[in-house]
Amino acid sequence: TGSSRPQRMLKAVQKNATKGDPKSVISAIDYYCRHKEWAMNVGDDKGLILDSVLTEVNPSTALELGTYCGYSSVRIARLLSPDSKLITIEFNPAFAAIARQIIAYAGLQDKVILVEGASGDLIPKMKERFGIKSFDFVFLDHWKDRYVPDTKLLEDCGLLKKGTVLLADNVICPGAPEYLKYVRNNPRYESRYYPSNLEYTKVEDGLEKSVFLE
Numbered sequence: 001t002g003s004s005r006p007q008r009m010l011k012a013v014q015k016n017a018t019k020g021d022p023k024s025v026i027s028a029i030d031y032y033c034r035h036k037e038w039a040m041n042v043g044d045d046k047g048l049i050l051d052s053v054l055t056e057v058n059p060s061t062a063l064e065l066g067t068y069c070g071y072s073s074v075r076i077a078r079l080l081s082p083d084s085k086l087i088t089i090e091f092n093p094a095f096a097a098i099a100r101q102i103i104a105y106a107g108l109q110d111k112v113i114l115v116e117g118a119s120g121d122l123i124p125k126m127k128e129r130f131g132i133k134s135f136d137f138v139f140l141d142h143w144k145d146r147y148v149p150d151t152k153l154l155e156d157c158g159l160l161k162k163g164t165v166l167l168a169d170n171v172i173c174p175g176a177p178e179y180l181k182y183v184r185n186n187p188r189y190e191s192r193y194y195p196s197n198l199e200y201t202k203v204e205d206g207l208e209k210s211v212f213l214e
């Protein structure tokens with residue numbers, strides 16, 4: 001049987017990026033997905049917004065829902081301060097295996113904890129398993145119908161604190177209409193939309209940044 005898209009993405013990184021150089025890993029993936037084979041990474045355009053929000057928040061503990069191949073894990077982890085950590089959750093073992101290799105190729109394995117499993121099962125275990133009191137930053141990029149239930153779960157598990165920033169990908173395309181309704185009509189959040197485009201295309205998409213106020 002042939003290779004998978006994630007496997008071909010990993011090959012492109014190993015061929016075109018420099019080991020230990022996160023910037024070259026990001027460029028290699030963006031080049032491959034723009035010119036060879038599209039894939040659902042947050043991408044270079046929305047990636048610049050992700051970078052600027054991260055630089056502003058400078059999180060000590062960050063959470064990512066939906067690792068896929070690790071592109072945004074690398075984008076996030078490369079900007080973290082020395083003792084900061086990213087926990088990223090992925091339930092597809094094949095994707096997780098590729099992501100581990102891409103994160104390691106970038107030299108960021110010591111800043112990223114990739115946990116295999118479903119967000120709904122793992123979020124309630126964050127405190128006991130990883131000694132997390134609360135997250136400073138959460139990047140939502142998994143199945144779009146999980147954005148609301150997982151946000152509520154993070155609230156209920158006491159994993160959000162005053163000032164925690166949630167950043168959600170794809171709120172226009174594929175779209176997360178229930179999530180937008182939830183965070184925009186909610187006194188506990190201060191929300192703002194960052195317009196951009198669907199990765200590697202001219203289709204409109206954007207990120208929603210929501211600050212937890214409670």
Ligand SMILES: Cc1ccc(Cc2cc(O)c(O)c(C(=O)NC/C=C/[C@H]3O[C@@H](n4cnc5c(N)ncnc54)[C@H](O)[C@@H]3O)c2)cc1
Pocket residue numbers: 040041042065066067068069089090091092095117118119120141142143144146169170173174199
């Ligand atoms: C109509 C249409 C279709 C697709 C697009 C293009 C497009 C553009 C984008 O940026 C997209 O993010 C997406 C998209 O669908 N993303 C879903 C991403 C899932 C990844 O997360 C994993 N996962 C999913 N639920 C969970 C969960 N509970 N616990 C743990 N891991 C989970 C999966 O295992 C995958 O690794 C699609 C645009 C328009």
Ligand SMILES: [Mg+2]
Pocket residue numbers: 040041042141169170
């Ligand atoms: Mg996405």
